[in-house]
Amino acid sequence: MFVDLLYPHPFTSTKLFNRARRRTDQPGTGGGAPQGDNDGDQGGQQQNPPADPPNDGQQQQDSPDRGFPANTPIKDMTAEQQAAYWKFHDRRKSDTLSAYEGITPEQAKQWKKDADEARRNQLQPSERALEDARSEAAATASQAAATEWAGQLTEAIVGQFVQEEAQRSAVLAGINPMTFVKDGKFDKDALVGHLTGLATAFGGAPAGEPQPRQWGQGGSRPPATSGRDEGLAEAKRRGYIKD
Incomplete structure (x- = not known):
């Protein structure tokens, strides 16, 4: 046998080759790609059930607990569904806050302020002075x-009540435009309300008494009826305009 391996006999080698070839041609012997294996794979795939759609499964799991329909505008929900909707989102906010271990936005701002102060304390005096400058x-x-x-807006608003330049300048002299700036925005309604309030408080005289002279060349006319005339009359009463 050992000799046959070193010096194979032609007849013996042919027999061994044919025997090995017959084995590889038989299904299930590991040779090539047997059809049985492919059939087995196909059968295995048919036995596995298809996965459930993730969206449907999630809706079936979450909808009973939420109490409101998914993918529905709030305006189309009933009062009970809207209440459940806001309750659900409030719970989500609470869960988000819990994820940050209960840190509130105010605490985060305070910690940022403390961190900035600690950083400034570590600066050199020259660096701190430069930062302050x-x-x-x-x-x-x-x-x-x-x-x-703010001054430009004030002039424009007062100009709606007072058209003469000299009179408008007298009225603007008694107004500080920055008092109507709040949070970086100009409060136009506050200025108009201020002018209207002054005109309402001092715009007319008691019944039976002569009406005060209005603006103009020293003339008299009926009591002011417009906001512009009331504002002018009030400016005169407060001494902003002299006769």
């Missing part, structure tokens, strides 16, 4: 810009 310059520039546009 930059902050002061930025605040000054912002204040100057606000004063400019």
